[in-house]
Amino acid sequence: MEQDTLYQRQVIDRARAPAHAGSLDGATHTGEGTNPMCGDRVRVGLSLTKAGTVTAVRHETRGCAICIASADMMAGLAEGRSALELGTLSRQFGEMLRTGEGAEQVGELGVFAPLHQHRSRIRCATLPWTALVEALDGSKDR
Secondary structure, three states, X not given: OHHHHHHHHHHHHHHHOOOOEOOOOOOOEEEEEEEOOXXXXXXXXXXXXXXXXXXXXXXXXXOOHHHHHHHHHHHHHHOOOEHHXXXXXXXXXXHHHHHOOOHHHOHHHHHHHHHHHOHHHHHHHHHHHHHHHHHHHOOOOO
């Protein structure tokens, strides 16, 4: 019960005042994700060094509190990491959401672990990661 309360408070706080929201001028890569079932939409802009390290990330998210909070936490965690590290983190996050286990591997994203009990909301949390992976794959490079 305590974890659920912490989850709710952190998600609501992050959704109300996202630190990494907005467009990124000069983004080198972009990615988008849409959930037609609920209408959540995420656009991620990022800048990569030639070595593949993320130097800046911003998200433009229209959706529920879970989607906005996940996008904002993702953007904060992405800066300074490589595409490989972020791919691994994305997979670990998805696995934690499916099973409820492995919260210690994903750091602050562990707050979303209670979602494993609410299968219909998992996509809300993973949608920003889908957009990030698309951006890192370079399928929508500028």
